[in-house]
Amino acid sequence: MEGKLYLCPTPIGNLEDITLRVIHTLEACQAVYCEDTRRTGQLLRHLGVAKPLVSCHAHNEAQRGQEIVERVLAGEAIAYASDAGMPGISDPGERLIQRCQAAGAPYEVLPGPSASLTALVASGLPVQEAVFVGFLPRSGKERREWIARLGRQTGSLILYESPLRLSDTAKELAQAWGDRPAVLCRELTKLHQQVLPASLEALGRLYEAQPPKGECVLVVGGRAPAGPATESLEETLLRLLQGGLRAKDAARQASDLLDVPRNVAYARALELKEQLKNQSGSDTLE
Structure with missing residues (x-):
């Protein structure tokens, strides 16, 4: 098998979702680096594959990355598997690829399950x-x-x-x-x-x-495109203030959401907060 780092996606729930390419890679590689040796060990036993397992997780990814690069440059085929799904997606893998790129070490990402x-x-x-x-x-x-x-x-x-x-x-x-x-x-x-x-x-x-x-x-769902139905600054501020936010925090969120100057949002938030306070007082009197 060609000397590379192979990033191997693993099932996110159903073990039948593992691909034939991933199984072949796990069978043919020299070692399997993985996020959790216990979990990956269970998967390998299910597949009938026996390989050396090396722990590589978020806390030692930098150290293991250098180790993997050295082994790949020496011609070894190394597999990497996270606990579930595609390595690098909320799991270790991103820095391993960066290490390979920096060192000129070949790597390949195999397709497969992704939550x-x-x-x-x-x-x-x-x-x-x-x-x-x-x-x-x-x-x-x-x-x-x-x-x-x-x-x-x-x-x-x-x-x-x-x-x-x-x-x-x-x-x-x-x-x-x-x-x-x-x-x-x-x-x-x-x-x-x-x-x-x-x-x-x-x-x-x-x-x-x-x-x-x-x-x-x-x-x-994403933010609706700008148009007549888009929430106005006043509507956004009212919603945030009535939700319990302070005028300063409501202004900051409204400013970020609507791309309006923060000082404009804050001034309007103070006005609306005062109006809400007066309205609350009137309701109490009634």
Whole structure:
């Protein structure tokens, strides 16, 4: 077998989804580097393949990458497999390819299972200009900035999320972007696979008390093209303020979503906040 690094996609649920090329590569290579030796070991035993397994995960990818490059340049055929799906998609692999490119080491990516593409097609949402997001940052400023930036995308958005955080994330996105079409793809290719077309607000309510089970991919419709139906600055600010955001935070999100100057958004947010405060006082008096 030609000396290369072979990135081998593995099943995301159904073991029958592995390709003949991947099986042949695993059989013929000199060693298999993998994200989790236990999980990949189970797959190899299922296939009847016995090969040396070497751990290569997010915390040692840089070190192992150099090792792999040296072995490939020496003429060895090395396979790499992540836990499930396509290496490099929310899994190690990206830096391995960068190492090979920098060193001039040959590599090949084999086609195969991918949760993101399977979910996108299954969602029924537009596939043109689709944006793969993966997991959002967990919290803080970085998460807010990601959400604001992604809110401007017109293509469908593909997100990975923990089932325990799905409801909160759907509510947070609905508050930032407004209610949008959203499709939950759960346990793809497995026995209890589910594709649930809904909206962000509906998914937030549905799983508020009881989270879904299994691995989840959330596909969300992109921002509507500019036109008469596009939400105005005032409508966006009102929605965000009524959702509990401070005027400063509402102005920042509205500015990012609608591409208006932040000082203009902030000035209008303060006016609207005062109006809401006065309106609340009037309702109380009545």
